Amino acid sequence: MxxxxxxxxxxxxxxxxxxxxxxxxxxxxxxxxxxxxxxxxxxxxxxxxxxxxxxxxxxxxxxxxxxxxxxxxxxxxxxxxxxxxxxxxxxxxxxxxxxxxxxxxxxVARLQRERELVEEHAALRERARIASELHDALGHELALLSLRAGALELLPDLPQRHREAVTEVRAGAVAATDRLREVVGVLRERAAPGPPVAETVADLVERARAAGMTVTAEFPPGHLDGDVYRVVREALTNAARHAPRAPVSLRVRSERGGLEVSVSNPLPDPLDGGAPRRGTGSGLAGLRERLRDAGATLAVHDDGGRFTVTARWPATPAPGEGR
Structure with a gap:
């Protein structure tokens, strides 16, 4: 009208x-x-x-x-x-x-869409967190398994048929690690903070030594931040995977009121047949994002002869167990 x-x-x-x-x-x-x-x-x-x-x-x-x-x-x-x-x-x-x-x-429709988006985002973050934990924990165990198999392979009195079986185990562990990295790379985005870790850095170092790694460690007594554990675990995993017989140096110290974690190892000499295998870098990339969300930094240095991973936390807030 x-x-x-x-x-x-x-x-x-x-x-x-x-x-x-x-x-x-x-x-x-x-x-x-x-x-x-x-x-x-x-x-x-x-x-x-x-x-x-x-x-x-x-x-x-x-x-x-x-x-x-x-x-x-x-x-x-x-x-x-x-x-x-x-x-x-x-x-x-x-x-x-x-x-x-x-x-x-x-x-009502807009609120419903927003709720669905929040739930979807939460599900994606949870999936990313699970993928991150799978990569870090399972990848570390596979790297140690490969290292143990490599040590058995070098035993002089090992029968040939056992040596071949150990070689297959080591190759399977390496292939499983590669496949795990590929799958996790598809699922992974910026992950939500993970749950507190039960194992300590000292336990992690002892297990690495028991697997045959040579680890020199300096860290203060008591509990360390859960992200400190994750940095050490990722660094030891990379060392076991890319330089299995190289000695690893770990140092955790207070610096200007903050905390610094440094893990380094020499790279194998290509002339000795020990050319390092190139990884996807997804583990360190995901760890860098996690630390950035926590206010810390992660730096990786590769000067051609030595590989070093360094993480730094600011003075405040001080890291506490179960971060």
Whole structure:
């Protein structure tokens, strides 16, 4: 219903009242009904801004007829106010009610989408965390298994058939490590903080030594941060995988009120047939992101003869167990 249509109806009613039409009183009553319906539709479907223009125009028309015949004009204005204003207000109420319902439905739908996005993001972060833990923990165990198999391979009194079996075990452990890195690389994104680790850095070093690694370690007594454990584990895993017979140096010390962890090992000489195998780097990349979220830094140095992983934590907050 446009303003022009309703204004035309109002003009017709004004004209009918201005002319002496006592012989067709029914028409006059019907006209007011039409005005009421038109006003309701106007308030129901059109913005309020346009309605004020309509009522202003209607008031001007009524004022003009009131000047021509005062008492008829006054009665007509009162009737138009009743049959136009009240239906319009009813239509306006229905419009606002419908708008509120639509806005509520939109808000519910938006909140539902946001909740689904939050749940999806939480699931992705949990999946990334599990992938990160699988890579770090299982990859470390596979690297130690490969190292043990390599040590057995070098025993001089090992029968040939056992040597071949050990070679297959070592090759399978290396292949499984590579496959694990590929799978984890697909699943991994920035992982959420992992749960506290039960094993200590001292336990980790002892297991590495028991597997045949030569590890020189210096670290303060007591519990260390869970991320310190993860740095040491990743560094030992890389050393066992890429330089299995090289000695590893581990040092954990306080520096300017903070904490520094340094793990280094010499790279095998390619002339001795010990060319290092290139990894994907996903383990160190994921560890760097984890430490960055915790306010720490991770640096990797490879000068061609020695590989060093260095992690630093700021002075505050001080690392605590189960980070």
């Amino acid at each position: 446009r303003n022009g249509a309703l204004l035309a109806i109002l003009l017709a009613v004004c004209a009918g009242n201005a002319v002496d039409l006592d012989t067709i009183e029914v028409w006059r009553q019907l006209a007011f009904v039409v005005v009421a319906v038109a006003a309701y539709l106007h308030g129901r479907h059109l913005p309020a801004r346009r309605a004020w223009q309509l009522f202003l125009a209607a008031a001007v028309v009524c004022a003009g007829f009131a000047v021509a015949e005062f008492w008829v004009g006054v009665g007509m204005v009162a009737a138009l106010a009743l049959f136009t204003g009240l239906p319009w207000l009813a239509g306006r109420f229905r419009r606002q009610q419908a708008e509120l319902v639509a806005a509520g439905q939109d808000r």
